[in-house]
Amino acid sequence: MTRDFTFSRRTFLDRVLTASAGVGMAAAAPWAGVAQAEPTGSDRVRLGVIGTGDRGRALIQNILKTRNCAVAAICDPYAPHLDKARALVPAGTATFTDHRAMLDARGIDAVVVATPLDLHARHSLDALDAGLHVWCEKAMARTIKDCGAMITGARSRSKVLQIGHQRLFNPTYLNALKRAKAGEIGEITQVRASWHRNRNWRRPVPPGSNLDRELNWRLYRARSAGLMTELATHQLQVANWFMDGLPTRVMGSGSIAFWKDGREVYDHVALIYDYFDGRKTIYSSLLNNARYGCEEQIQGSKGTIEPELGRIYMETPPGSVPALARMRKDVQAGRKGAIPIGGATWFPELPVTTPGDSLGWGEYDETMLQFEGFGEAVRSGKELPGLLRQAYHASVASLLGEQAMDTQQAIAWPSDLIPV
Structure with a gap:
């Protein structure tokens, strides 16, 4: 039986729960059952994106599709990347070449880290120190120690840290x-x-x-x-x-x-x-x-x-019918065919087709959905349960x-x- 889903521009909760409701899902994907509220007024979670290379620009395009997030600032020290990102965001979006300047300027609620892996921990911890929530690309960091430091930093400051595992x-x-x-x-x-x-x-x-x-x-x-x-x-x-x-x-x-x-x-x-x-x-x-x-x-x-x-x-x-039963049905139906008496005793066990x-x-778009989830987490001040555990262990x-x-x-x- 074919089971298809049709998703329109509904809420994050509707779109994810359409697939996830059912046996065992509360334990396996607890974030999928977190209640989501419609945004109050026209307020959106203001995101500052650090890193506007290929991946960073792809994230910007997904953020722009969400119902509850907006790109309020972009940052990259490499001018060609920053210029390409500037073409994607609304005119007047704040632009920076140094992430600390972006953090000091305020005007954002959370940071998106899409920089090279060895910079993830530094950029995330700087944002947390500035009192901001953090969404960071996977993998979390270059070392296991830095992965742990990011979690400790977020928990000690009561801030949301979410890692970009969109398959979740x-x-x-x-x-x-x-x-x-x-x-x-x-x-x-x-x-x-x-x-x-x-x-x-x-x-x-x-x-x-x-x-x-x-x-x-x-x-x-x-x-x-x-x-x-x-x-x-x-x-x-x-x-x-x-x-x-x-x-x-x-x-x-x-x-x-x-x-x-x-x-x-x-x-x-x-x-x-x-x-x-x-x-x-x-x-x-x-x-x-x-x-x-x-x-x-x-x-x-x-x-x-x-x-x-x-x-x-x-x-x-x-x-499916076992071979002998199939042969019996063929005989009863008058269907004729060759019956091997001798020959190969082994046949390749080929993949099921x-x-x-x-x-x-x-x-x-699961990348858009994860940003809608992040937006709700920032709005409530509570991380979506279970997500960080999955990312850390991966x-x-x-x-x-x-x-x-x-x-x-x-x-x-x-x-x-x-x-x-």
Whole structure:
């Protein structure tokens, strides 16, 4: 049976709860059930965006779609990025080249941090010190220690800290989780996830400039963990979510296998995350083959969910008939066909090719939805429950994966993480 959703410009609550209401969702996605109020008058939460590169500009475009947030200021020290962002926002929007000047100028309620990973903690903590709420891109920070400092900083100041894991707001994923919690695919024992691309990830640098480490920060260890923090953190969050738990350890192998251009981060990673009772997440990411793209396979004893593709597949598709029973029906119906008497005793166990069942697609944008959720959190002064925990553990998992590959040893899940 196909289950589709139609989403219009309704409230954040309506759009998310359409998918998430049901068995087990209160525990798995508590933020989806937080009551939302319509904005009073024409007031919107005023956001100052720090970082207006490609990702920052994409966030600005999503913020402009929301019903409860507005871009009140933009900031970037790199003029070409700032000029492109200025073209997206209303005329007269305050513009800065230094984030501290933006914080000192006031006029905003919260900050959006879309800067290179190694700057996340500094920019977030500066904003919190200025009495502002913070929405920060994933991964949280370059080190586990800095991830914890961001949480401590927000909690000690009673401010909202939200991290950009948009799948937590995607109604297709929420419906997938609802059906998994209802037991439709049985006991989940493995998650397979991959994010494969075929491009070098290197951005052009103006001739004669020394901006390589500024514009290509993803390629250098001091600034990024590469594939682990820029891509894997999304899917590790999904794995933890569906596993309803945290890894016990991680092992892996990483290499610069293809793009030998002076980069310091791996262009090919393969990892195994162990969970309680022997369950596993198997993850791979590479930058020279895009055949399998971005996908997650949630594998249970009764079926498989592929939320990125919006499909659910059962191990025994409805209406399937065992071979002997099918042959008996053919004989009874007078249908003729060859019956093999001898030959191969083994046949390849090929992937299931049934079309599966739709998990629902609709007219929504999960990045916009997460900003509407953030707007409501800022308005109430209370973080959406459970979100920060998911983000923190996903960032920790990605950084532990980097450690496992670097040391070529299995790394245990830390016992001293900040409780969230």
